[in-house]
Structure formats: C-alpha cells, structure tokens
Amino acid sequence: MIYMQINGLSKSFGSEEIFSNIKMEIKDQDRVAIVGRNGTGKSTLLKIIAGELSYDEGEIIKPKDLTIGYLAQHMELESGKTIWDEMIEVFQPLLEMEKRLRILEQKMEQATSMSPQSYEKLLKEYDELLHKYQSDGGYIYESEIKAVLNGLQFQHYDYDTPISELSGGQKTRLALGKLLLLKPNLLILDEPTNHLDIDTLSWLENYLLNYPGAIVIVSHDRYFLDKIVKIVYEISRKKMTKYYGTYSKYLEQKAVALEKQLKEYEKQQEEIRHMEEFIQRNIVRASTTKRAQSRRKQLEKMERMEKPVGSEASARFSFQIERRSGNDVLKMDDVAFRYEGESKDLFQNISLRVNRGDRIAIVGPNGAGKTTLLKLIIGKEVPANGVIQLGTNVQIGYYDQEQAELSSNKSVLNELWDDYPTMNERDIRTILGNFLFSGDDVLKEVHTLSGGEKARLALAKLMMKKANLLILDEPTNHLDIDSKEVLEEALLDYPGTIIFVSHDRYFINKITSQVAELRTDELRVYLGDYDYYIEKKREEEEIALLENKEIENKKKESNQKGSYEREKQIQSEMRKKKRRAEQLERDIERLEKEIAEVEELMTKPEVYEDHMKALEMNEKLEQLKQEADTMLEEWTELQEELS
Incomplete structure (x- = not known):
C-alpha cells in the first residue's frame, strides 16, 4: 500500500531555492533515509511531509x-504531567473502554431489575466491548x-516524576517514547539518535x-542507517536521487553511477570531437x-550530456603536532570524582595508561561521567581521590x-x-576556507552559526593548536556525514594521541585502537575497535550466565543432599500432590460439563424468556465457573510444583 506520493515538490525561503522537482514514494513497511549535506533541506522536507510546513509547487x-x-x-x-501520566495518555481510548466495562459490570450485578431482553442486550454489549479491549491491547498497554x-533509560526513574524536572535530552527521549507508543502509520524521525x-x-x-508501519529518517549516524534503512534518497544540488539498499550500498551505487556517467560523457565528447574534425576537413571539398x-x-x-559532477565541496584539513610527546602520555591511578554537595x-x-599513538574511545551510558573524566584529564575538574599525571612534552588540544x-x-x-x-588575514581566511x-561567511557572528558550522569552527581552532594529545568530547555531533568522513581521515593521519568520547559507533570503529568502558567502580579497557568490544561484551555476558547456572546447579545439588527420611517425606508429599492433581x-472436567449444560439450557426460550429462571441459571453458572477457576488455580500450582 502506498502511504504517500510526492510529485514535483519545490520549496524556497524568499529568493533562496532549497530544492525543486522532488519526487518520492513511501509504502507500507518502507524504511527510508533522506541524506545530504547540512543545509540541503532534509529537515525542511520532513516538515513538509509531516504537514508542518507549506510547499511552493508540486503535490x-x-x-x-x-x-x-x-x-x-x-x-x-x-x-505539566508526570512521566507515567504523559505516556498513558496515548492509551486514552483503552482507559475509556475500561471505565465503560466497569459500568457494565456494575449493571450486570444489578440485573434483577432488568427484563431478559435488556439483560441479553447488556451481555452482548459487554462481550463486544471486552473483545475490542483485548484486541486493542487492553491487557498489555502498561507493559508496553x-x-x-x-x-x-527511564527504568531508574520514579514514574511520578514531573516532566518539568527533566533535562532537555531526557524530554527529547520522552517525546520519542510517546511517539513510538502512538504507533502512527508513518513515523518521521529527524536525528532520533541525538x-x-x-x-x-x-x-x-x-x-x-x-x-509495524513505514519509517522515514534523517540521521548522520551511519551505523544506525545501515541497520535500519532499505531505501536512500539523496538531496544534492537541490535535486533528489533514489537508491535501493543500506547506506553503505547507496555509497557503492553512487560511486558506480558517477563512474558510468563519466564514461558515457567522455565517450560522447570523443564522438563530438571526431565529427567536428571530419566536418572541418571535408566541408570545403566538393566531393x-x-x-x-x-x-x-x-x-x-x-542531445549533449552535461559533464557529471561528483560530490559537493568538502572541508579539507589535517591535524599536525608542534612537537612529539614522550612515550608515556597519561597515567591515571585510583581516580575518583564526586560533585560538590x-x-x-x-x-x-x-x-x-595511555601511550603515544594510542586512540582510546571512552564509552558508557549517559550520566556515567564520560565528559567529567575528560575534564579531569585537562584539569577543568579536580579528582576527589587518586592521581592524574601527564607525560613529558604533552600538549593538550x-x-x-x-x-x-x-x-x-x-x-x-x-x-x-x-x-x-x-x-596575516589571507592565511586565516585560507584556513577558514578549508573548513567551508x-x-x-567569515564575517558572520559566532552566535548566528548553525550547530554544524560551530563544530567546523571549533575543529579549525583545534587544528591550529598543533597539540600532540587530542581530547575530543562528541566531535561528530552536528557534523553531516561528509564532514564526519573528512574528520575521520584527518584523525587517521594524525601523528599524536587521541582520547575521545563518542556515541557514533561507525566513527569509533574507524578511529579507535582501544575501547574503555566507564563504570562506577572501574574503567575496563578492550584492545580493539567497537565491533570487537561488542563481541567481547557478549562473551562476558555468556560466561556470566554460565557461571550463574553453575552456582544455581551447585545450590540445587546441595539442597538435594538431605537425609533419607527427608527424601522419603518429599516423595510422599509429591505422591499426595499428584493424586490431588x-x-x-x-x-x-465434571464442572466443565455442568457449565456446558447450563449454558445450553440458557439458550432455550423457556429459560431466557423466564426472568427468574434466567437469573437463577446465571447465578448457578457463575458459581460453577468460580468453583472451576479455584480448582484450576490449585491444579496449576500443583503442576508447577510437580514439574
């Protein structure tokens, strides 16, 4: 099923054209990424698709x-609501159904004053509403x-916490959570991994x-895109091109398509040259x-082909060092940190221990203290305990x-x-030009810059320092994918040492030689990239499970070593339970037959037309069901004990 068809869409802000003649199709179950440089109109297009922004042309x-x-x-x-009240608002229709079901149950308890027809109508309404309640997830919405x-990551929060007390990042995560619970047909996410x-x-x-629905995503997280999307739309030079496959497949297809276009262009140019030479040589000859x-x-x-153009202009920079550090770059021993109060x-x-040339990624959950750890290294924070020592000739950027x-x-x-x-100004302008x-643009005030522009300016300042130890806190935030790739190449060629915090798994994989996981009581180092770290974590979890099973088995063995009399008593009790079951x-089985017989009788006119008989039969039916439920509950408990 086609959810959305976009034809010839164009959008401008004033005299500036953002994009034109955009064509796009979104089907049920599609997983779509929209990619392109910062400023190409990705977020604008999402707002138009979501109905939050108008467009100039198209449909x-x-x-x-x-x-x-x-x-x-x-x-x-x-x-102004609490976390729980805000989330449960999504299921308001189910809450209304619950209220209606309670009202109907109360009416059914007072059925003595009803006619059989009214009671039958009440039963029918209750059954239909209960079926809808069950099918719409009435018994599982709280667990959802x-x-x-x-x-x-709200599991450690009191769900009665007012949302007004949460941080900006927590409010964003909560907005995402509410959206996921709503389960719209078309889910539109602009940078959901922030x-x-x-x-x-x-x-x-x-x-x-x-x-269950379709998803359209704008994200600079390449690892995330590779995991989720199956269709990629690229906006470049105000036009849109469609590619099938993951983000990595899109890059491959784009490169192949550009190479093919260049060959076709060159072939046509050669053909034109030959024709022009032939005309020049033969136009004056009569024959x-x-x-x-x-x-x-x-x-x-x-019809002459235009020369294919490759990627748009990219930033160009490299990190150099003024002088080389000693082999021992950083030592941290038994460091602790506590906020004042x-x-x-x-x-x-x-x-x-950090040696010259190391590339260490520090990972851990939000709130673990990763940024604080970096600030301890650069001296912006003071440890509550332990020693932090920089090596010889270490210069920090x-x-x-x-x-x-x-x-x-x-x-x-x-x-x-x-x-x-x-x-001189020319050299400064040249450096800034390398950062786009x-x-x-160089006369803009810093406060007017976008997040991506500020990130590039900060990287330009960092490059100028020529430090031999780079301490980077989320360096890929706000950068578009192209800028990330340029930064990666610059860091791969960097001759110094790098310690960085990032949640960009693709970036970590590309740069790091070690992953250090920050926990409350240690910093555990894994010698390898992000994929290796994940593999080792899985192994640790498997080993922990095996160890827990072994402990449980030993406990069972210990518990089984009872006296002979105790064993006899247990066996005797088990036999009793088995007989009882x-x-x-x-x-x-007997009660189920009786229930079936009563239900059969209640369908006969001589019963349901007689109000007193119907009421008597209904009471008997409820009594039989209650008795059967009690027995079934006891039987279930016995089965669990016997298994």
Whole structure:
C-alpha cells in the first residue's frame, strides 16, 4: 500500500531555492533515509511531509486516514504531567473502554431489575466491548509503556516524576517514547539518535526493525542507517536521487553511477570531437561537402550530456603536532570524582595508561561521567581521590561538545585571528576556507552559526593548536556525514594521541585502537575497535550466565543432599500432590460439563424468556465457573510444583 506520493515538490525561503522537482514514494513497511549535506533541506522536507510546513509547487497524495508521527530534531516534551501520566495518555481510548466495562459490570450485578431482553442486550454489549479491549491491547498497554521507558533509560526513574524536572535530552527521549507508543502509520524521525547513548541506540534499532508501519529518517549516524534503512534518497544540488539498499550500498551505487556517467560523457565528447574534425576537413571539398553537411546536422541535433559532477565541496584539513610527546602520555591511578554537595562518588577506582599513538574511545551510558573524566584529564575538574599525571612534552588540544570555547560575540574571522594575531588575514581566511567558510561567511557572528558550522569552527581552532594529545568530547555531533568522513581521515593521519568520547559507533570503529568502558567502580579497557568490544561484551555476558547456572546447579545439588527420611517425606508429599492433581482434573472436567449444560439450557426460550429462571441459571453458572477457576488455580500450582 502506498502511504504517500510526492510529485514535483519545490520549496524556497524568499529568493533562496532549497530544492525543486522532488519526487518520492513511501509504502507500507518502507524504511527510508533522506541524506545530504547540512543545509540541503532534509529537515525542511520532513516538515513538509509531516504537514508542518507549506510547499511552493508540486503535490502530496496520501490516504485520508493516514496517521503521521513526527519527531523534530530539537523537539522536547513540555508538559505539566508526570512521566507515567504523559505516556498513558496515548492509551486514552483503552482507559475509556475500561471505565465503560466497569459500568457494565456494575449493571450486570444489578440485573434483577432488568427484563431478559435488556439483560441479553447488556451481555452482548459487554462481550463486544471486552473483545475490542483485548484486541486493542487492553491487557498489555502498561507493559508496553514500561518496555519503552526502560529501553529509553527511564527504568531508574520514579514514574511520578514531573516532566518539568527533566533535562532537555531526557524530554527529547520522552517525546520519542510517546511517539513510538502512538504507533502512527508513518513515523518521521529527524536525528532520533541525538541524546542517546550506545545501549539506548541498540534498543531503538531493534524496536524500529519490528515497527509495524513505514519509517522515514534523517540521521548522520551511519551505523544506525545501515541497520535500519532499505531505501536512500539523496538531496544534492537541490535535486533528489533514489537508491535501493543500506547506506553503505547507496555509497557503492553512487560511486558506480558517477563512474558510468563519466564514461558515457567522455565517450560522447570523443564522438563530438571526431565529427567536428571530419566536418572541418571535408566541408570545403566538393566531393565530400554533402557528407560533411550531413554530419553537421547530426551534431546540431545531438542531445549533449552535461559533464557529471561528483560530490559537493568538502572541508579539507589535517591535524599536525608542534612537537612529539614522550612515550608515556597519561597515567591515571585510583581516580575518583564526586560533585560538590553529593554524598556518593560519580565513579571511583579509575586507572588508565595511555601511550603515544594510542586512540582510546571512552564509552558508557549517559550520566556515567564520560565528559567529567575528560575534564579531569585537562584539569577543568579536580579528582576527589587518586592521581592524574601527564607525560613529558604533552600538549593538550580539547574539543568541547558544547563549543563553550567559542566566543559568541566575535566574528568567525576574529575567533581564529585573535588567537593568532601575528598571522596575516589571507592565511586565516585560507584556513577558514578549508573548513567551508568562504567570502562573507567569515564575517558572520559566532552566535548566528548553525550547530554544524560551530563544530567546523571549533575543529579549525583545534587544528591550529598543533597539540600532540587530542581530547575530543562528541566531535561528530552536528557534523553531516561528509564532514564526519573528512574528520575521520584527518584523525587517521594524525601523528599524536587521541582520547575521545563518542556515541557514533561507525566513527569509533574507524578511529579507535582501544575501547574503555566507564563504570562506577572501574574503567575496563578492550584492545580493539567497537565491533570487537561488542563481541567481547557478549562473551562476558555468556560466561556470566554460565557461571550463574553453575552456582544455581551447585545450590540445587546441595539442597538435594538431605537425609533419607527427608527424601522419603518429599516423595510422599509429591505422591499426595499428584493424586490431588489427578482428582482436580476429574473435578474440573465434571464442572466443565455442568457449565456446558447450563449454558445450553440458557439458550432455550423457556429459560431466557423466564426472568427468574434466567437469573437463577446465571447465578448457578457463575458459581460453577468460580468453583472451576479455584480448582484450576490449585491444579496449576500443583503442576508447577510437580514439574
């Protein structure tokens, strides 16, 4: 089923055209990514699809009953309700059904004053409503809410916590959770992986893989895209191109298509050159002039191909060092940290050895203290315990994910020039040009820049420092995929040492030689990339399961070593329980026959037309069912004990 058909869509802001003639199709169960540079209009297109923004030309065709859910890039759930009350609001129709069912049950208890026809009508309404309640998830919606809240790392929160007390990132996660519970036909997500740690990302991936509707995503997380999407639409130079497959497949197809277009263009250019030479040589000869004129007409009618253009301009930079550090770059021994006024350490017993050339990724859940650990290394925070020692000739360059190092009231040009006043303006402009700040862009004030532009400016400042130890806190945040790839290449060629925090698993895989997992009581180091770290974590979990099973088995063996008399007593009790279970089976079978007989009698006119008889039979039926339920419950408990 086609959920949405987009034909010839165009959008401009004032005189600036964002994109034109966009064509797109979204079907049930589609998993679609929209990719492109920052500023190409990806978020704008999502807003148009979601119905939150108008468009200039084209048409959008969709079914009237299509439900759409949209998570904006910087969306926060603002509400005066508690976490639980906000989530359960999604299931308001079920709550209304519950109220109606309770009302009907109360009426059924007072059935003595009803006519048989009214009672029959009441029973029918109750049965139909109960069936709808069950089929719509009436018995599982609370567990669904808890599963989503746990997956989004709210399991340690009191669900009665007011949403107004949560941080911005927590409100964004909660907005995502509410959207997932709503289960719209078309789910539109703009950068859904922002504010999510690696564990939450993995949960979200698995949730979306089983999502019942269609999904359209804008994301710079390549690992996430490769896991989820099957169709990629690229916006480049205001046009859109469709590719089938994962993000990695899209890159391969794009490269192959460009190579093919170049070959076709070159072939046509060669053909044109030959025709032009033939015309030039033969147009003046009487014997060949007709052939030359014919070729000229062919050439004039030929539909000439435009030269294929590759990717749009990319940033170009590299990280160099002013001087080489000693082999021992950093030592941390038994480090602990505690916020002022807190009674408990954020983390403790943290030890780490860093050698020259190491590339260490620090991972862990949100709130574990990863950024704080980096600030301890650079001296912005002071440890409560332990020793942090930098090696000989170590020069630190720090990238702050909040870009607090940037001066908001300065221009882009002065942000760099003020730090290096002896350099001439041309050289500063050249450096900024390498980070895609050209012309009048360098005169923009820092506070007017987008997140991606601020990130590039911060990287430019970092490059200028020529430090031999880079401390990077979420360096890929706000960068588009192309800029991430340029940063990766620059870091791979960097001759110094890198310690970084990131939730970008693709980036970690590409850069790191070690993964250090921060826990409350240790920093555990895994020698390898992210995939290796995940593999070792699985092995550890499997070993832990085996060890737990072994402990349980030993406990069972120990419990089984009782005295001979105790064994005899246990066997005797088991035999009694078995006999009781067999008796219950016979009694339940007898009661089920009686229930069937009473239900059969209640269908006969002489019963349901006689109000007193109907009431008597109904009471008897309820009594038999209650007796059967009690026996079934006892039988179930016995079966569990006997198994």
